[in-house]
Each structure stands twice: as structure tokens, then as C-alpha cells.
Amino acid sequence: MLPKEVFLSHSSRDRKFAQKLAEALKQHGIRVWLSQRHIRGAQQWFDEIGSALQRCDWFVVVLSPNSARSTWVKRELLYAFMHARYEDKIVPVLRLTCKTKEIEGLAWTLPSLQKVDFRGSFSEGCRNLLHIGGVRYRGR
Numbered sequence: 001m002l003p004k005e006v007f008l009s010h011s012s013r014d015r016k017f018a019q020k021l022a023e024a025l026k027q028h029g030i031r032v033w034l035s036q037r038h039i040r041g042a043q044q045w046f047d048e049i050g051s052a053l054q055r056c057d058w059f060v061v062v063l064s065p066n067s068a069r070s071t072w073v074k075r076e077l078l079y080a081f082m083h084a085r086y087e088d089k090i091v092p093v094l095r096l097t098c099k100t101k102e103i104e105g106l107a108w109t110l111p112s113l114q115k116v117d118f119r120g121s122f123s124e125g126c127r128n129l130l131h132i133g134g135v136r137y138r139g140r
Contacts, residue, residue, distance in 0.1 A: 002135065
């Protein structure tokens with residue numbers, strides 16, 4: 001099933017990677033909610049995050065040691081696990097190697113999900129991520 005809009009959860013320390021990933025998805029016609037793009041100054045950022053989580057139909061979480069320590073990534077991920085519309089639509093993206101205990105710290109069920117590996121080739125990671133959503137990769 002094609003994603004209508006993807007919620008991209010990440011640590012602020014992984015911002016450049018998240019922006020690059022969001023741009024790649026956007027180039028393939030997929031709308032992406034990304035905090036630094038969609039939260040403007042003076043907005044209630046927690047309300048904006050909540051609205052996006054309620055609206056989006058796919059959840060991509062960028063995994064790194066930074067995100068494993070992020071309280072907000074954990075909160076966003078737990079929200080996704082608790083809502084049926086995200087069932088089978090939570091996709092962990094492995095940006096940097098994480099220990100299993102770090103991943104379990106975000107959500108105890110997360111290690112059981114198939115991860116899309118971006119540690120080697122960004123293009124190959126994009127191809128695999130888009131394939132999950134039924135989108136054909138148009139690499140450069």
C-alpha cells in the first residue's frame with residue numbers, strides 16, 4: 001500500500017541524514033512530515049508533532065545511538081505502536097549501528113522488525129525503503 005504521508009522520527013543530531021532521506025522520498029512523490037520543516041517559530045511543537053502523528057499513515061524511525069537516547073523518538077515510536085493505522089507500517093531505518101539493548105530501549109518489540117539498512121549505500125537503502133511502500137526507485 002502506497003504511503004500517503006510518512007512521519008519521519010529522528011534525533012536532532014541525525015538532522016542532515018533525515019533531511020536527505022525526506023528529500024529522496026519527496027522526489028518519489030511521497031509526502032514527508034519532518035519536524036524541522038514543519039514546525040515554525042512560536043508554534044506549540046508538541047501539538048504539531050501530535051497532529052502529524054494523527055495524520056500520517058506510515059512511520060519511519062531513523063535508528064542511531066543518538067535516536068536510541070532520544071526521549072522524543074521513543075515517545076513518537078510508542079505512539080505509532082499503539083495505533084492500528086501504523087500496523088505493518090512502522091519502518092526502522094538503520095543509519096548507524098546500534099546495540100540491540102539500545103534499540104530495545106526505544107521499544108521492546110522494535111528489534112523484531114525488519115530494518116532497512118542505510119549504513120552502506122544511501123541509494124540501496126532508498127531502493128529498499130521505497131520497495132516496502134510499493135514505490136519504484138528512480139535512482140541517479
